[in-house]
Amino acid sequence: MSGWGSLRAGWSPSLAEQAVEADVREELEAHLALAVEDGLREGLDEETARARAFERFGDFEGTVRGCTRLKTGGGNVARKLSWILVAVLAVGLMLAMVQSRANQARAEAAMAEMRHAMAVLQEERQRGLLELEEQEPRPVIVGLGDELELVDAQNESLNFRAQVAGDGTILLPEVGHIEVVGLSRPEVEAALRERYAAYFQEVALFVRVHPAGRDAD
């Protein structure tokens, strides 16, 4: 039986209640029949006798219903009330589910908003890093008066400092003057390595430029 069929069956009188109603109806119809026969014995015609019997009886169907309720103990009413209760609970459950879904939707919307904000932050952070990466370090150009600090872990004799003279050169041991003014740090390193390559087997020379008037580059 479908849910709707079950509901209709629960709402309509049960077989037992129908049997009780039929029993009551038969009893009251027998009462009317006796009343009609009394009328006929008094000399009334059948139509008049029936009319009088029904008039004296009053509300026939109401009496049938009232007696049926009394005999069934209001079982049908109790069942109807139970169905109403079930319906109320079902509606309440549905409302709770709808409310739960609404809350879930709100939570998902908040999460999406948070994810979006995090994505924006991430994007801005990455853009900032790129901008930083794109900023080329300013090339250090050797100028007059700058001091060059030579560092070579392989050759201890190449660890010294030399100041750029007024002619734009530095004086290096063994190799003499070499012009460095106007060169960048890598260019100075390349020139020095080239010069010392003839004197040392392995040159691992690095240069740190200390511009004039500053402690570090």
Next chain:
Amino acid sequence: MPRQRIELPAGAVELLVLRSLARRTAHGYGLIQAIRERSGEELELEEGSLYPALHRMERRGWIASEWGVSENGRRAKYYSLTSDGRKRLKSARKSWERMTGAVGQVLGLRGAGA
């Protein structure tokens, strides 16, 4: 011209039915006739009051019913008094006598409360 029906006080229908069934079993129509006759045509129970009272008393176990054949050869439901019904009749009768006696005294009726 038909006489005006007497409005019965609460509990009167129950008492009349129990008393009538104490004499003999009867169907609903027979009970109405018996009460009418014994009251000198003064009391005529209404069907709308009698039948609910019968079924209520049957539920309470004061009367019992069974299908039988009436004087016209039709099926009819006959009611009879149970032992619980006899006890109920006894107590209801005492209550009725006290009530009518008290009311009679207030009204100054002769023989009331004696």
